[in-house]
Amino acid sequence: MLKHEDLGLMKLKGRVTAYLPEEIQRALEQWAEEESRSLSSLATYLLTQAVKERQQQQNQSN
Numbered sequence: 001m002l003k004h005e006d007l008g009l010m011k012l013k014g015r016v017t018a019y020l021p022e023e024i025q026r027a028l029e030q031w032a033e034e035e036s037r038s039l040s041s042l043a044t045y046l047l048t049q050a051v052k053e054r055q056q057q058q059n060q061s062n
Contacts, residue, residue, distance in 0.1 A: 018043075 020028070032042040 016047075 032039045
């Protein structure tokens with residue numbers, strides 16, 4: 001699993017504001033706590049993984 005330290009290899013510039021349903025936010029907060037991460041770090045990890053997966057899918061279809 002990609003940890004916060006691994007993200008140090010990437011330049012972190014962008015900032016995103018997201019409005020989440022309360023149940024999703026609570027679930028993410030619990031997940032982050034279980035992994036001893038901040039919610040921001042967990043969100044960065046999840047979004048990074050989602051983008052990588054999408055890019056792989058796009059490359060396979062080309």
